Amino acid sequence: MANSSEISYLQQPAKRTFWSIPKAYQDSARGYFLISPPLLYSLVMLAAPLVLVVLLSLWTQNYLELDRTITLKNYVEAVTEPLYGLLISRSLMISGMVTLATVILAYPIAYYVAMFGGKRKSMWLLLITIPFWTSYLIRIFLWKVILGYNGVINGSLMGLGLIEEPLTFILYNANAVVLTLAHAWAPFAILPIYVSLSRIDKSLLEAARDLSDNAFQRFFRVTLPLSMPGVVAACLIVFIPTVGDYVTPKLLGGTDGLMIANMIQIQFGKANNAPLGSALAVVAMFIVAAISISFVLLTRRFLKTKG
Amino acid sequence: MISNSAKPIIEIKNVEKRFGSVTALDGVTLDIKEGEFFSLLGPSGCGKTTLLRIISGFDFPTSGSLYIGGEDMAEVPPNLRPTNMVFQSYAIFPHLNVAENVGYGLKKLKLPKAELERRVNEALALVDLKGFGPRESHALSGGQRQRVALARALIMQPKVLLLDEPLSALDKKLRDAMQIELRRLQQTVGITFVLVTHDQEEALIMSDRIAVMFDGKVSQLDTPEKLYRRPANRRVASFIGVMNFIPAKVVSSNSKSLVIDITAIGKATLDADEQYAAGADITVGIRPEMLTILYSETADDKDSFAATVNARSYYGDMTYYDVRINDTNIHATISMRNTAGRPVLAPGAKTRVSWRPDSFTIIANV
Amino acid sequence: MEKSSRSLLTYVLVYLTFLYAPVFLLPIFAFNDSAIISLPLSGFTFDWFLMLWQTKALHEAFYNSMMIALISASLSTTLGIFAARATSRFEFPGKRGIVGFLMLPLVLPEIIVGVALLVVMIQLGLSLSAWTVVIGHVLVCTPFAIAILSSAFNSFDISLEEASLDLGVNKIGTFFRVILPMVAPGIISSFLIAFTISLDEFIIAFFLTGTDATLPVYIWGQLRFPARLPSIMALGFLMVLLSLLLLLVAEYFRRRSTQFSANSSASNESIL
Numbered sequence: 001m002a003n004s005s006e007i008s009y010l011q012q013p014a015k016r017t018f019w020s021i022p023k024a025y026q027d028s029a030r031g032y033f034l035i036s037p038p039l040l041y042s043l044v045m046l047a048a049p050l051v052l053v054v055l056l057s058l059w060t061q062n063y064l065e066l067d068r069t070i071t072l073k074n075y076v077e078a079v080t081e082p083l084y085g086l087l088i089s090r091s092l093m094i095s096g097m098v099t100l101a102t103v104i105l106a107y108p109i110a111y112y113v114a115m116f117g118g119k120r121k122s123m124w125l126l127l128i129t130i131p132f133w134t135s136y137l138i139r140i141f142l143w144k145v146i147l148g149y150n151g152v153i154n155g156s157l158m159g160l161g162l163i164e165e166p167l168t169f170i171l172y173n174a175n176a177v178v179l180t181l182a183h184a185w186a187p188f189a190i191l192p193i194y195v196s197l198s199r200i201d202k203s204l205l206e207a208a209r210d211l212s213d214n215a216f217q218r219f220f221r222v223t224l225p226l227s228m229p230g231v232v233a234a235c236l237i238v239f240i241p242t243v244g245d246y247v248t249p250k251l252l253g254g255t256d257g258l259m260i261a262n263m264i265q266i267q268f269g270k271a272n273n274a275p276l277g278s279a280l281a282v283v284a285m286f287i288v289a290a291i292s293i294s295f296v297l298l299t300r301r302f303l304k305t306k307g
Numbered sequence: 308m309i310s311n312s313a314k315p316i317i318e319i320k321n322v323e324k325r326f327g328s329v330t331a332l333d334g335v336t337l338d339i340k341e342g343e344f345f346s347l348l349g350p351s352g353c354g355k356t357t358l359l360r361i362i363s364g365f366d367f368p369t370s371g372s373l374y375i376g377g378e379d380m381a382e383v384p385p386n387l388r389p390t391n392m393v394f395q396s397y398a399i400f401p402h403l404n405v406a407e408n409v410g411y412g413l414k415k416l417k418l419p420k421a422e423l424e425r426r427v428n429e430a431l432a433l434v435d436l437k438g439f440g441p442r443e444s445h446a447l448s449g450g451q452r453q454r455v456a457l458a459r460a461l462i463m464q465p466k467v468l469l470l471d472e473p474l475s476a477l478d479k480k481l482r483d484a485m486q487i488e489l490r491r492l493q494q495t496v497g498i499t500f501v502l503v504t505h506d507q508e509e510a511l512i513m514s515d516r517i518a519v520m521f522d523g524k525v526s527q528l529d530t531p532e533k534l535y536r537r538p539a540n541r542r543v544a545s546f547i548g549v550m551n552f553i554p555a556k557v558v559s560s561n562s563k564s565l566v567i568d569i570t571a572i573g574k575a576t577l578d579a580d581e582q583y584a585a586g587a588d589i590t591v592g593i594r595p596e597m598l599t600i601l602y603s604e605t606a607d608d609k610d611s612f613a614a615t616v617n618a619r620s621y622y623g624d625m626t627y628y629d630v631r632i633n634d635t636n637i638h639a640t641i642s643m644r645n646t647a648g649r650p651v652l653a654p655g656a657k658t659r660v661s662w663r664p665d666s667f668t669i670i671a672n673v
Numbered sequence: 674m675e676k677s678s679r680s681l682l683t684y685v686l687v688y689l690t691f692l693y694a695p696v697f698l699l700p701i702f703a704f705n706d707s708a709i710i711s712l713p714l715s716g717f718t719f720d721w722f723l724m725l726w727q728t729k730a731l732h733e734a735f736y737n738s739m740m741i742a743l744i745s746a747s748l749s750t751t752l753g754i755f756a757a758r759a760t761s762r763f764e765f766p767g768k769r770g771i772v773g774f775l776m777l778p779l780v781l782p783e784i785i786v787g788v789a790l791l792v793v794m795i796q797l798g799l800s801l802s803a804w805t806v807v808i809g810h811v812l813v814c815t816p817f818a819i820a821i822l823s824s825a826f827n828s829f830d831i832s833l834e835e836a837s838l839d840l841g842v843n844k845i846g847t848f849f850r851v852i853l854p855m856v857a858p859g860i861i862s863s864f865l866i867a868f869t870i871s872l873d874e875f876i877i878a879f880f881l882t883g884t885d886a887t888l889p890v891y892i893w894g895q896l897r898f899p900a901r902l903p904s905i906m907a908l909g910f911l912m913v914l915l916s917l918l919l920l921l922v923a924e925y926f927r928r929r930s931t932q933f934s935a936n937s938s939a940s941n942e943s944i945l
Contacts, residue, residue, distance in 0.1 A: 027763045027764050027765065028763070028764070028765040028766065030759075030762075030763050031759050031760075031762075031763030031764065031765035031768065032759075032765055033759075034755050034756075034758050034759035034763065035755065035756055035759040035760070035765075035768075035771055036755075037751075037752055037755045038752040038753070038755050038756040038775055038815060038819075039771055039774075039775065041752055041811070041812075041815075042774060042775055042777075042812065042815075045790070045808055045811070045812055046777070046778065046786070046789070046812055047774075048793070049789035049790055049792060049793045050785075050789050052789070052792050052793055052796060053785075053788060053789050053792050056792050056796070105688065108681060108684050108685070108688075109684075109685055109688055111681070112678070112681045112682065112684075112685050115678075116678045116681070116682075122928075126924060127689065128689075128692065129920075130696075130917065130920070131692045131693050131695070131696045133869065133873075133913065133916035133917055133919075133920050134695065134696050134699065134909065134912070134913045134916070135873055135888075135889065135892065135909050135912050135913075136873050136874075136875060136889070137875055137889050137892050137893055137896070138695075138699070138892065138905065138906070138908075138909035138912075139695050139696075141896060141905075142694075142695035142698050142699065143695060145698060145702070146694060146695065146698065150709075152698065183691065183692065183695070186692060236780060237779070237780060240780040240781070240782065241780065241781070241782050241783065242782075243782060244782020244783065244784040244785060245782070245784075246784055246876055246879075247875060247876070247893075251896070261782065261784045264784060264788060265784070265880075268788065268791065268880070274792065274795065277788065278788065278792065281784070281785055281788050284782075285782075285785060288782075292780075363835075363839060364838075364839075365835055365838075365839075384838070384843075385835070385838040385839050386838045386839070386840075386841050386842055386843050387841070390839075391839055391840065392835070392836070392839045394832040394835070394836055395832070396830055396832050398830060398832035398833045398835065398836035400833060400836070400837075400851060401829075401855070402854045402855060411837070411840050411842070411850075412840030412841045412842065414842075415841060415842065415846075459836075459840065460839075460840075463840060463841065
């Protein structure tokens, strides 16, 4: 196959090219170049607006006019007005309960798929995610249908003669919100836990067994600690967005299920007090960030083991 | 097969490569001759792969220069170099079939379809994959992937074919067969092959010359036989096979020969091209198969010493003995082929061991 | 072992019933011949689907949502390609921080994103429109696109790119002949996921939509009118079918994108 007439293109004269720059600089330069479009987008469309929200929260609304003198008045109001405090602490409570319920309910599912899923792991994961491709609003609304006065649960229980009057404690309160959100966020808890569980080297479990741990001890001494990164991620992924949930409390929460997001919306809407709404949003964000960071710090011990 | 006068196809001059604070190559200078099968041998992290990537253009030296076919490669990207590579993972494009993989690099020549096909088939025939063209690449076995990678590189008619640990992914039997085949292939196509490997046996079997590398430096560059018989230093000697190191004292020395007194063994006269001061301490090395157990306590071979078997390892075709020499604390490893009627000695057994002066080689203490 | 896995399976099945409960009710009420959404069921009807066909506002909302989803998915996938390529092949100072920032919308309450963009629009005196919704949706969809595309870009061996360069093909040629064909399934999958997310997103659209209501905003408006509910069930049912179709197509392409990868474990770790 030696016939060297066509290989001349291989020997074109060399010019000073990108290649002669040291690879480390090349890598950084190309990395920054490539990451810049998404980064710029997020800076302009997310970071800058967030800064503006903080700025707006320092201004005040005088009916139709915006007073641009910097003041902490909105924050004072956000902190001292009992209603806002109540809404924020209720939001945190509900989100905390949602997180706890979602993660505890989800863990065994992730465990089953990771440990016993065999070759059908993908099928199981698909099966778990399918319900969440139903319209979010309609899904929440259907919970109202399930939990309602004439709903599926009350209808079935009365039909079976187990109760005579419809149960009322299951709708228009915090319980309904927790249940519905635990449903809505299920895959966001299952998937990260599943990922960290499936990364556990099976030989570690065999080693634990070999060192005469029983199934129970194996779980608490090996599996659970090694899956903690997934659990922590699941907690954050569920907790943070649910604090700001708007639809579920509005549809299912009744008056004692309303959360801070509903109040923020009211300030931007009916109340026409965007600065106060911004201050409430900033306060809520700050508290959520503080809780999340302390949670990560508290669980750091478990996260060091990169499963 | 390669005459000493063959001109270098690759000249590496004082090449250094640093990654941050890590020095991967510390001033490497070597020439690779046209048409030879050249190996870069060393433990992992010795810099051999970095050197190969510098030759192929995927890394550039921090300082120093590289010439291929007389041309400075400082600013030539990999796609314009007259080298082609067989990757350790083979890097077979999974979205293309075998023929498309092999013809990948020819596409820019815009050859007529029939001509392209002819060349692809020719390349496939060269690596014994006739008729594999339409096969899906992800259905290939490890050995077949390697052949596709070879065909894909050879079809480019490179001046130099670079092979990055090409056999490490194959099982032992296939590896042994491929060693012979790669050597045969290199002689058929006559292209310079540069092989990176950590397997000393592989390098010895295939290469015309081997550069043994440690810590980013070439420790010794020689033919396989010279490397094995006359390793320049302890590290090379130990990396390539097993060697017994025994202290010795210089008795007398001139420009042609050297008389030494080997501890526990006795006087020996060696050929030498270097002169040593009388009374100097040196180290000599001897390979296990260069010592011969005589299976007798009374044999009166002139050059022999008494030994006691300390331990033995039975390998089937061979037995390796660890013996104590002349009741001293000096040990030696001796290998004996288990030929018909030859006993396997038990620990504690006493015997005499014969040696020849020219089996010893002087080892630099590096 | 067997016994514990069996009791676990029982739990899994109960949990799946919980997950699927609302979904099962949807077709039941979509075809139930009663204006009230409650048990017991009356008869079977296609009326609610017919009603959808005749509601003009719905058609506009559907059109708006499709356009917004199309544009948002294209933009977020494009941004995702840049980010995934950058993070999978190059090392640069601050990489982790930048990626963390890009993924931030994943853990940011959507109401915050909505409020922030709303504030900008008001302050700049810009009017709300379908475009402001697109801006928000791109922010929310990009992290998903990055996650899917990163696994596609990471799942192939860098020596494939090097092999292409080694065989005389330049960087641009390599991008089109090796990288793109390898990640194409990931791109399609990312596009479809982003499309589905945008199609279903409510809160941001609720804050940022002008006169052009999106489908979820339209549905939200209708939930107040009991008479409209059965047709909303019918609409929901159709949307499930559409989402499922998109999801299955996305899943098909995602699997194709990882079948090339040497480490098959990556195939199970998509964000999906």
